[in-house]
Amino acid sequence: AQSVTQLDSQVPVFEEAPVELRCNYSSSVSVYLFWYVQYPNQGLQLLLKYLSGSTLVKGINGFEAEFNKSQTSFHLRKPSVHISDTAEYFCAVREGGSEKLVFGKGTKLTVNP
């Protein structure tokens, strides 16, 4: 069964600094990978997804993620963060042929002025 590990529960950064939120997964079959963002008191919004093809995926709000099959990772990056990026970020994985989306425990990104 697939599982997702988000290595950092909290990441504080200063505005305009780069950030990387780490995500590792375990699965014995092909996977589809997602990053969702949850702003305070709101639902989840899709940031980006990897289905196939290029391992570097670009999403909304300047975020990107790179799929690394050998390291079973799908880390999320942004070169320069804004205060408005403060939110909870969730990595999720779905195995090919499975209906279930399995989420990591989330990383709280706090951007300070």
Place this chain on the structure above:
Amino acid sequence: DTAVSQTPKYLVTQMGNDKSIKCEQNLGHDTMYWYKQDSKKFLKIMFSYNNKELIINETVPNRFSPKSPDKAHLNLHINSLELGDSAVYFCASSQVLAGASDTQYFGPGTRLTVL
């Protein structure tokens, strides 16, 4: 227009009561889901319906019963509410059941507090 909507947004109730949460999607999707997010923000799937048919039923107490009157609606009924049911419940929908492109779209959530 809201793609996935849930009512109510907040629900405060006493232990032992029965309550329902409603979900509607206007995206024309075939599949709908219920997730529970606990106090530590951990999200876990509870149920999934495809065209009104139950396809995912995780280890959830029998007190939780999903009902899908049509493919645009998936309601969650909870009997005999317990303190541990306090959480945020999210509804979601997607276009294709197990296809590669089924991004799940989430509703705004319902915060349930059991006193």
